[in-house]
Amino acid sequence: MSRSPVDAARVKRFMERWRGDAAFRHAVSSSAADAGRDLGVDPHALRPLWDPDAVELPEHALDPAVRDYRRDQAQLAGVRDRLTQRLEAGSRPYARWRGRQIGRCMSQSYPPAWINPHYPFAIELAKGCSIQCNYCCFDAPRLSAVARHDRDGNARLFREILETLRAFFGEAADSGFLYWATDPLDNPDYERYVEAFRECLGSPPRTTTAAWYRDIPRTQRLLALGGPSRAAGVHRLSINSLAQLRLAMRQFTPEELAEVGLVAQNPGSTLAKCAAGRGATADPTAPVASNTDISGFILNLVERSVQMITPCSDLARWPLGYAVYRRGVFADAQGLQDFLRACERDEMGHLVDDASVPRLRDDVSRCAAPDADEVVLATSHAQLSYDHAVDTALLRAIDGTRSLGEVVRGLMTEHDPIELYARFERLRGDGLFEQLPAPMR
C-alpha cells in the first residue's frame, strides 16, 4: 500500500471540495488518478474516505492520511462526551436533564443527531439575520437590530451574563457561542464580544458565519483571534454556493483553515439539509428533522430575552426543530439567574417523586420481543432492546397508571430496591419517560 505524505490540512480540503462540488466528485470517481492533484493529494490513497466500496478496508490497509483524517473526525465527534464530562461540575439538575434529552434524541432522530453536542447556550447579538439562507432551519427573520457593544449598557450586561452562565454551567460555559438565528458578523462589534467572552471564560467562542466572504480581512483577523475550547468544536464558514466554495479555497490556504470547517450547504453538496424552518422548502427530501444543537438556553441581547430549549423532531408541534420549555425576559444578571434557577427547579425534574407516575414517551411503543427475557421498545427511528432483569421488570411494571413507589414496592420481593431505583434512573437517562412540553402560543 502506498503511503501518502499529504498533510491533514490538504486531506481536509480535498474532502471539503469533494462534499461541496458535484463535478469534482464525478471527476474523482471517474479518474481518481488525476482529480485532486492540484491539492497535492492522491485521491486513490484517500479512496476509503469517499468510495462506499472502500470504506471498510481493514485498518492496517489504510493510508496514514486516511487514518489521520478519521482520527480528526472522531475527535470532533467526541465534542459531546467531553462536554458531558465538563458539565458535571455545573448545575447537576441541568446535567441530568441534558443527559435525558440526549437519550431521547438518540431514539428519535437519524444518526447525525447521535453526535449532536447538545451545547448549553447561545447568545444572539442581533435580531434577525442579513443572510436569509433559503434552508434556514430557524426561519430567521430579516436583520432588524444589532446589540452594539458600547450602547444600552450592553458591554457590562454581556459580561454579567457570562458570569451568570459560568456560575450555572461551570467551566463548560466556554462551549457556548454567540449566534443562533443570526449571523455573528452582522454585528460590527462581534470581535469585542469575542474578546469579552475570552476574558470571562478563557477561550474565544466557536464562530460559524455565512457572511465570511463580505470582508475577508475581517474574517482573517477573527480567525487569528484563536480557536475555541476543545469542548466547543471548531470555527466554521458556511458555504452557500459553489462560487463561495471556490472563493474560500482561493482566499484561504488549507493550512489557514486546518482548524476551521468549511460547511458546504450549497446546491449539489453532500450535506443533508434539515426539514425544520425553511429547510423543507429548500430540500423536500431532507432526512433530518432538526439540527438544533442546544439543550439549554438561547438568549437574545437585543431583546434581553431567554428561552429554555431542546432538540425536537416533531415538526408538526415545533416547526423550528426545538421545543421551548419556558420563555422569559431579564433586565440584569439577577433576572437571568432567577430564570435559570426557575428552570432548574421547575423544568428539569431532577428527582422523581415516589408519587409520580412514570409513563413511556408518546412516541415509544412496545413490540413483541423475540426472547422472553427481553423487552423491546420501538420509535419511528429505532428499536431499543432491554435484557437486564431489573430493566425488564421495571419496563413491564411501568404501565402509566402506577406510581414509581408502587412499581418499586411491587418488585421488591424479587429485586433489591436500591437496584430498582438505580436502574429506573438509567432508564430515565435513556429519555424513555421524557415528555416534551406542549407548544406555546
Add this chain to the structure above:
Amino acid sequence: MNVSSEQVQSWAKLVVQSWDDAALKQRLLSDPIPALREAGFQLPAGMRVKVVEDPARTAEFADDVTLVLRLPPAPSEPRGAALSEAELDAVSGGTVRMALASNPHAAYLAGTIMPTHVPDRFPDIAAP
C-alpha cells in the same frame, strides 16, 4: 434492629439520590436523622442512626437502639457514557441495544457510509 419494607424502600431511594447529590450524602453520613425524617422515615424518639459506607463497620455500631444503614457506592459504570462509532449498535453500557428501524441510513450503524445518499458524517451537519 428490624426495619419495615417501607423504610427499606425509602432508604433505597435515598441511596440512589445520594449518588447524585454530594450534599445529601454528606448529611446522611454526618447527621442522618434530620435527612431521614425529611425523607419520611418515622424514627422513634431516642433512636440512634448510623450510616456507614464500609459494610465491615456495620457490626461495630449495631445494637438494640441503633439503626445501622449501609450506603453502598454508586455503580462504577459512568452515566452518559461516551458513544464510540463501534458502539452505535450497542449503547448504554450493554444493557440496551439500539438499532435503527428500517431507514435509508442504516449504513451508519456499520460505518458503511453511502456518501451520496446519507447525511455527511462531519459533525457540522447543518447545525448552527
